[in-house]
Amino acid sequence: MNWEYSRRVKYYETDRMGVVHHSNYLRIIEDARMEWLRDNFMSYSELEKMGVIIPTASASGKFISYLRFDDLFKVTIKLVQFKGVKMQFEYDIINSENGQICYKGESSHFFAVDGSYKPYLSFRNKFPELYKKMCSLCKRDSGI
Amino acid sequence: MNWEYSRRVKYYETDRMGVVHHSNYLRIIEDARMEWLRDNFMSYSELEKMGVIIPTASASGKFISYLRFDDLFKVTIKLVQFKGVKMQFEYDIINSENGQICYKGESSHFFAVDGSYKPYLSFRNKFPELYKKMCSLCKRDSGI
Amino acid sequence: MNWEYSRRVKYYETDRMGVVHHSNYLRIIEDARMEWLRDNFMSYSELEKMGVIIPTASASGKFISYLRFDDLFKVTIKLVQFKGVKMQFEYDIINSENGQICYKGESSHFFAVDGSYKPYLSFRNKFPELYKKMCSLCKRDSGI
Amino acid sequence: MNWEYSRRVKYYETDRMGVVHHSNYLRIIEDARMEWLRDNFMSYSELEKMGVIIPTASASGKFISYLRFDDLFKVTIKLVQFKGVKMQFEYDIINSENGQICYKGESSHFFAVDGSYKPYLSFRNKFPELYKKMCSLCKRDSGI
Numbered sequence: 186m187n188w189e190y191s192r193r194v195k196y197y198e199t200d201r202m203g204v205v206h207h208s209n210y211l212r213i214i215e216d217a218r219m220e221w222l223r224d225n226f227m228s229y230s231e232l233e234k235m236g237v238i239i240p241t242a243s244a245s246g247k248f249i250s251y252l253r254f255d256d257l258f259k260v261t262i263k264l265v266q267f268k269g270v271k272m273q274f275e276y277d278i279i280n281s282e283n284g285q286i287c288y289k290g291e292s293s294h295f296f297a298v299d300g301s302y303k304p305y306l307s308f309r310n311k312f313p314e315l316y317k318k319m320c321s322l323c324k325r326d327s328g329i
Numbered sequence: 330m331n332w333e334y335s336r337r338v339k340y341y342e343t344d345r346m347g348v349v350h351h352s353n354y355l356r357i358i359e360d361a362r363m364e365w366l367r368d369n370f371m372s373y374s375e376l377e378k379m380g381v382i383i384p385t386a387s388a389s390g391k392f393i394s395y396l397r398f399d400d401l402f403k404v405t406i407k408l409v410q411f412k413g414v415k416m417q418f419e420y421d422i423i424n425s426e427n428g429q430i431c432y433k434g435e436s437s438h439f440f441a442v443d444g445s446y447k448p449y450l451s452f453r454n455k456f457p458e459l460y461k462k463m464c465s466l467c468k469r470d471s472g473i
Numbered sequence: 474m475n476w477e478y479s480r481r482v483k484y485y486e487t488d489r490m491g492v493v494h495h496s497n498y499l500r501i502i503e504d505a506r507m508e509w510l511r512d513n514f515m516s517y518s519e520l521e522k523m524g525v526i527i528p529t530a531s532a533s534g535k536f537i538s539y540l541r542f543d544d545l546f547k548v549t550i551k552l553v554q555f556k557g558v559k560m561q562f563e564y565d566i567i568n569s570e571n572g573q574i575c576y577k578g579e580s581s582h583f584f585a586v587d588g589s590y591k592p593y594l595s596f597r598n599k600f601p602e603l604y605k606k607m608c609s610l611c612k613r614d615s616g617i
Numbered sequence: 618m619n620w621e622y623s624r625r626v627k628y629y630e631t632d633r634m635g636v637v638h639h640s641n642y643l644r645i646i647e648d649a650r651m652e653w654l655r656d657n658f659m660s661y662s663e664l665e666k667m668g669v670i671i672p673t674a675s676a677s678g679k680f681i682s683y684l685r686f687d688d689l690f691k692v693t694i695k696l697v698q699f700k701g702v703k704m705q706f707e708y709d710i711i712n713s714e715n716g717q718i719c720y721k722g723e724s725s726h727f728f729a730v731d732g733s734y735k736p737y738l739s740f741r742n743k744f745p746e747l748y749k750k751m752c753s754l755c756k757r758d759s760g761i
Contacts, residue, residue, distance in 0.1 A: 196651060196661070197350050197644050201343035201398055204590075207529040208341060208499035212629050215496070219628060219687075229628070230687035241495045245533025251590060254345055255651075255662035302492075302539060340507060340517070341500050348734075351673040352643035356485050359640070363484060363543075373484070374543035385639040389677025395734060399507075399518035446636075446683060485638050489631035489686055496629060542633055 188224065190217035191259040191281065194252050204251040210288050211244055214276045217260035218292075225322055227315065237312075239294045240302055242271070246290025250280070257281040267323035270296040270304045332368065334361035335403040335425065338396050348395040354432050355388055358420045361404035362436075369466055371459065381456075383438045384446050386415070390434025394424070401425040411467035414440040414448045476512065478505035479547040479569065482540050492539040498576050499532055502564045505548035506580075513610055515603065525600075527582045528590055530559070534578025538568070545569040555611035558584040558592045620656065622649035623691040623713065626684050636683040642720050643676055646708045649692035650724075657754055659747065669744075671726045672734050674703070678722025682712070689713040699755035702728040702736045 198213075200206040205213075219229050229239070252258055259281050266273040271293060278288035296305040309316045342357075344350040349357075363373050373383070396402055403425050410417040415437060422432035440449040453460045486501075488494040493501075507517050517527070540546055547569050554561040559581060566576035584593040597604045630645075632638040637645075651661050661671070684690055691713050698705040703725060710720035728737040741748045 195644070196647060197344060197352060199345035200341060201345065201347045202526060202528070202590075203345045206341050207532065208496050208503070211496035211499060212627070215628060228687060233686075238490060240490070241536055243533070243535045244495065245531070247531045248529055254665075255660060302490075339500070340503060346670060346672070346734075351676065352640050352647070355640035355643060356483070359484060372543060377542075382634060384634070385680055387677070387679045388639065389675070391675045392673055398521075399516060446634075485632060485640060487633035488629060489633065489635045491633045494629050 188221060189259045189261055190220050191257065192216075194254050194256045194258065196254055199254050204253055207248050210246060210248070210278065210290065211292075213258075213278060214244075214246075214260060214262070214274075214288075214290060214292065217262050217276065218274060221262050226318060233299065235312075236299045237305065237308075238297050238299045238302075239272075240297055242293045242295055244290065244292040246276075246288055248288055250285045250287045252278070252280060252287050258287065263326040264319075264323045265291075265327045266293075267319050270306065270308045272319065272323070332365060333403045333405055334364050335401065336360075338398050338400045338402065340398055343398050348397055351392050354390060354392065354422065354434065355436075357402075357422060358388075358390075358404060358406070358418075358432075358434060358436060361406050361420065362418060365406050370462060377443065379456075380443045381449065381452075382441050382443050382446075383416075384441055386437045386439055388434065388436040390420075390432055392432055394429045394431045396422070396424060396431050402431065407470040408463075408467045409435070409471045410437075411463050414450065414452045416440075416463065416467070476509060477547045477549055478508050479545065480504075482542050482544045482546065484542055487542050492541055495536050498534060498536070498566065498578065499580075501546075501566060502532075502534075502548060502550070502562075502576075502578060502580065505550050505564065506562060509550050514606060521587065523600075524587045525593065525596075526585050526587045526590075527560075528585055530581045530583055532578065532580040534564075534576055536576055538573045538575045540566070540568060540575050546575065551614040552607075552611045553579075553615045554581075555607050558594065558596045560584075560607065560611070620653060621691045621693055622652050623689065624648075626686050626688045626690065628686055631686050636685055639680050642678060642680070642710065642722065643724075645690075645710060646676075646678075646692060646694070646706075646720075646722060646724060649694050649708065650706060653694050658750060665731065667744075668731045669737065669740075670729050670731045670734075671704075672729055674725045674727055676722065676724040678708075678720055680720055682717045682719045684710070684712060684719050690719065695758040696751075696755045697723070697759045698725075699751050702738065702740045704728075704751065704755070 198205050198209045222229050259279050261277045263275045265275050273293045275291045279286055296308045298305050342349050342353045366373050403423050405421045407419045409419050417437045419435045423430055440452045442449050486493050486497045510517050547567050549565045551563045553563050561581045563579045567574055584596045586593050626637055630637050630641045654661050691711050693709045695707045697707050705725045707723045711718055728740045730737050
């Protein structure tokens with residue numbers, strides 16, 4: 186797996202401790218997930234145009250080391266589970282300059298109908314090609 | 330005019346300079362404006378239910394002094410102009426502990442139809458009571 | 474346990490799904506934790522003045538239901554573990570209008586020396602009164 | 618002048634109106650300014666290491682049109698004034714897909730000593746090369 190998202194820490198992402206505020210890690214992994222979807226699956230804005238959204242069901246992570254303003258970092262992301270409409274991603278955020286792992290986390294999401302925030306039970310039938318694509322991405326990433 | 334909005338600076342509103350990030354002053358005056366609307370006019374969420382929104386057309390301000398984490402501050406707000414669908418507010422953000430002015434700014438807004446972001450030209454005819462109320466608030470605040 | 478933090482959802486906390494962006498739940502529980510510290514222990518800004526900070530080591534949560542702009546919500550918080558310098562909190566975010574649980578989460582933190590982000594190993598010896606207070610809060614909240 | 622900053626709108630930069638929250642325009646022009654400094658002058662993190670910071674003294678802008686999630690935009694930036702320690706920038710934020718101007722704004726800043734937030738009166742004497750470079754950038758951008 187070589188897909189990576191990379192950018193620098195922005196000034197407004199830091200807090201008075203001088204490091205990235207921990208809530209911003211959820212934004213950074215969202216950035217990574219959005220670009221992963223664009224490159225591997227379909228852009229999220231295109232999904233929205235089809236009436237599909239992907240709310241976040243859960244998120245957890247460990248804040249292992251710190252990122253400071255202007256640090257270059259990369260995010261690795263893996264789709265480790267996809268069942269029906271539910272998917273789970275794993276992330277590492279790594280300081281590109283010293284290789285240090287700053288954050289290890291995961292998040293789970295589901296395909297939903299725009300406006301309802303309920304699992305899109307007929308997703309597989311309505312969008313068989315997207316369903317197959319997601320299955321194969323999961324196989325590729327998780328090796329299952 | 331004694332109406333004021335007051336709260337403390339939140340941790341995530343600070344940046345690595347140790348002070349409130351300047352972009353957050355626009356959020357703080359929005360907080361103040363929303364509460365001013367609730368107390369003096371109508372809550373913004375009720376307006377939205379009527380299909381009316383109030384986009385921001387412009388904003389400007391001077392960052393005079395700094396607010397740090399946990400500082401108690403107050404915001405004064407005045408409706409200095411209301412014409413048709415356009416309104417202009419002026420704000421002072423003041424450190425409650427030492428009386429220092431931290432920010433002086435203004436913002437202009439307009440009543441719009443939800444979804445269009447265009448001035449709601451028939452606002453006065455559709456909502457005559459709201460129109461009158463806004464006029465009298467402007468008179469009260471601006472003395473005109 | 475009746476201590477609660479309560480406020481309304483701010484406009485800028487919502488995203489284009491029309492609900493609070495999930496990253497903001499970490500900010501909301503931080504708000505609650507800061508006020509809990511002030512009311513039960515010592516304000517975080519006073520701790521900082523003593524050279525002590527409390528970085529976040531981990532956070533996890535389930536996004537069960539949605540909060541929309543202007544919704545009144547409350548956060549319950551319990552200190553469920555305190556060992557040496559490490560502490561763990563549990564949170565529920567509840568829509569005050571309908572009683573619905575919107576978020577269930579936990580976060581772990583540690584006392585650190587300002588600037589080092591390492592566990593403050595001599596915390597108990599340097600601040601015996603604070604240590605005892607934290608122990609008794611944990612006992613009160615967790616029943617252990 | 619062809620220097621431009623460009624990226625897409627992030628999900629968490631939108632609000633429930635479905636467009637970029639107006640406070641985020643100040644963050645976007647900060648992103649652009651930081652990259653402009655890196656490419657034309659010196660990276661802000663290097664300046665910080667020399668004990669120099671650049672607080673924002675004022676900012677104003679007009680919100681002319683809207684940016685939505687995933688829209689590709691560009692920011693043009695010009696250093697229109699530099700006197701002693703004070704500098705002023707002008708910005709246009711333009712939707713790259715349709716060429717529409719979304720925001721026109723300006724911000725003023727000053728070189729300060731880290732920790733003091735006061736104009737760095739001896740900046741010219743302490744850093745003559747940086748001073749000269751800034752003058753020539755201003756000449757290039759403003760034509761004066």
